[in-house]
Amino acid sequence: MAGSNVSRYYDPEIETASRDALKNLQEKKLWAIVRHAWNHSPFYRKKFEEANLTPDKIRSLEDISRLPFLVKEDLRKDQEAFPPWGSMLTLAAEECQRIHMTSGTTGRPIKILDTPEDWSRFCHIYGRNLYAYGIRKTDMVMPAFSFGPWIGFWAGFYACQEIGCLLFASGGMKTEQRIDALVTYPITVIGCTPSYAIHMADVAKNNGIDLTQKARIRISWHTGKAGAAIPGVRQKIEEGYGCKAFDFLGSTEIGPWGFNCEFQSGLTHVNEDWAYPEVLDLNTDEPVKPGGIGELVLTNLERKANPFLRYRSRDIVQAADRKCPCGRTLFALEGSVLGRLDDMKKVRGVIVYPSKIEEILRTFTEVDEFRVVFKRVEGLDEILVQVDPVPQLERGSYDEFRRRMGKALQIGLGIRASVELVEHGALPRWDHKAKRVVDERKDVPF
């Protein structure tokens, strides 16, 4: 039974379905959503016609490769040409219930609408992720989030409500107030960005409050950046609260598409009845074999207002080649998102993922905050890693620390990076999408 305490699964009939049953379900849903898009979205009608495609050509799951790709830029242009909602919208905005916006770094943010049914399913699937972390009706939950137009933890709030949790909204609260709530009330779960979780634990510590003793957090979940999947980040959060920290994979465009389960096996389960995944080779766009690395392309099989068909996520992932001990049959990824195509940097001919740099930095307890700058000095690409150390690090050990870190970076990246230590507190702290990577090079060779 969904939501039952006796089951390990929120939707056992989906999470443990046979591959054939899942495929059947996906085919039915794909059939319906493609026709819906064709019939009701001028944007898709045009896109299909340009690709010389009619819905009758999409019969099986394999036919999905006939659908044209969708990229974020398509949406931006569509919403500029047909303001404010764009011609992708399949019904009148008045029929919808929610508007969310992507936290775009360039141009106007993209607006995405949901019907009441879309939103209710969105929250249900989100609940499946939370349930897999071990969140139950008996938990008291605080989403530490500002509740603005970014979709972030909105659905998480309703998902907890569906599970039956007691909710503590902390929208307008300052970090100190949230910490006070954590030590005052029996809050057992928090949801926030990974960097905010670390920040809040640091603030508590600096105020002499040990949250592992004074608070009762047993589970935390994180979205906003793939950070919680980085072992060093997860460890830092788990040590700060004495909890188990979980990675939540989702986006405004696609919704909650993946999660790691209570076994923390290093796999990401994909909610493939909701978001159909393809992992496509970075050069050929052909599906990769199990174990292969490629770009994750997702088709939302349910959301009606703004259907997302074959959306290029720009996330680089690896298709799993092993099973998780939890028994879920859902398609899985090895690890989490490995990197973003947009974030991939080329430095002196070597491909560098800033997320890898973060992973290395997080293994050093001396690091409080950091910034990575890609720059060009006298025609040569350089990586500068600025470290804002913890106050306990004595000045006398700066040189030794810098050498150790330089060595770890060289081994981990296969390329040399300069390390610079700044004054404690000199770098900005982030509670939303962190901007720790700066590329100062003008003509980036990528």
Ligand SMILES: [Zn+2]
């Ligand atoms: Zn699992």
